[in-house]
Amino acid sequence: MLVNKSNYKYGLMFAQLLFILSLVVIAQAWSKNGDWVRKAVDLSGGTEITFKFSGGLEPGLEDRIANEYGVRPRVFRSTGGGGISIASTKELNATAVEGFLKNGGIELEGAPSVKSVGPALGSSFWKQAQLSILFGFILMGISVYMIYRSPVPSLAIILSAASNMVETIAAMNILGMEMSLGGIAALLMMIGYSVDTNVVLTTRLLRKEFGSEDFDRTLGTSMMTGLTMSAASIAALVSIIMFSPASVLTHIASVLIIGLVFDLPNTWLQNSAILRWHLRA
Numbered sequence: 001m002l003v004n005k006s007n008y009k010y011g012l013m014f015a016q017l018l019f020i021l022s023l024v025v026i027a028q029a030w031s032k033n034g035d036w037v038r039k040a041v042d043l044s045g046g047t048e049i050t051f052k053f054s055g056g057l058e059p060g061l062e063d064r065i066a067n068e069y070g071v072r073p074r075v076f077r078s079t080g081g082g083g084i085s086i087a088s089t090k091e092l093n094a095t096a097v098e099g100f101l102k103n104g105g106i107e108l109e110g111a112p113s114v115k116s117v118g119p120a121l122g123s124s125f126w127k128q129a130q131l132s133i134l135f136g137f138i139l140m141g142i143s144v145y146m147i148y149r150s151p152v153p154s155l156a157i158i159l160s161a162a163s164n165m166v167e168t169i170a171a172m173n174i175l176g177m178e179m180s181l182g183g184i185a186a187l188l189m190m191i192g193y194s195v196d197t198n199v200v201l202t203t204r205l206l207r208k209e210f211g212s213e214d215f216d217r218t219l220g221t222s223m224m225t226g227l228t229m230s231a232a233s234i235a236a237l238v239s240i241i242m243f244s245p246a247s248v249l250t251h252i253a254s255v256l257i258i259g260l261v262f263d264l265p266n267t268w269l270q271n272s273a274i275l276r277w278h279l280r281a
Helices: 008-033 060-068 094-105 118-147 149-174 181-205 213-241 246-278
Strands: 046-054 074-078 079-086 106-119
Touching: 008 149, 008 246, 046 094, 060 079, 060 094, 074 246, 094 106, 106 118, 118 149, 118 181, 149 181, 149 246, 181 213, 181 246, 213 246
Parallel strands: none
Antiparallel strands: 046 079, 046 106, 074 079
């Protein structure tokens, strides 16, 4: 068993340390950028131009694009082809950018996709997105408490969901990922994903009072079920990244995969330790 009666405290300490380090990363991002995550064009305002291309990119082309436009491009690939996206707070001319890329040796396919958002509208989207996450989290907490009618198990689930979200945002900062409207949707979906595995664990352990042997056996069967659920979800999301040419879908899938990976220690180390202490098992 991964976490038993003798070592469960170490698992809890690891999960808490991960949460604290994530808060430090987010605090550093706030001090550097004035916000807790880097925002994409649809949340900050500006212009984003996306091109589809076939073949590969010449070495150093991304650096030349960064020197020319002051931003690094975002390149995404799938089995259906590739795409390159250039986003800037300044206005970009799609024809000029297209000519620059062709001169750089890229074989572009079709017309570019141009997205332009004003700063005021982007700021409004950002405020509404943050409120939607806050209200979604509050409603989730109320629903969980109404189901279990017990503060400790309910708070354990809420803490796990909060940890998943905080750690995912920290990972996005470390990886240089931007938060877009698709990322906001992924965070909202992550609330549901976080609750799923925790409900499986909590419901089974609260059915009756356990001795330590019964607790460990039930925890083991719950873990097998939860890990199967997580593995199936991650496999489906990886297939989206591999086969979907849509950058929005790949971004959502990437954020959800990060959250599902962090859900493993937060559920099976942190939440199981709290429930063991609560049940005195």
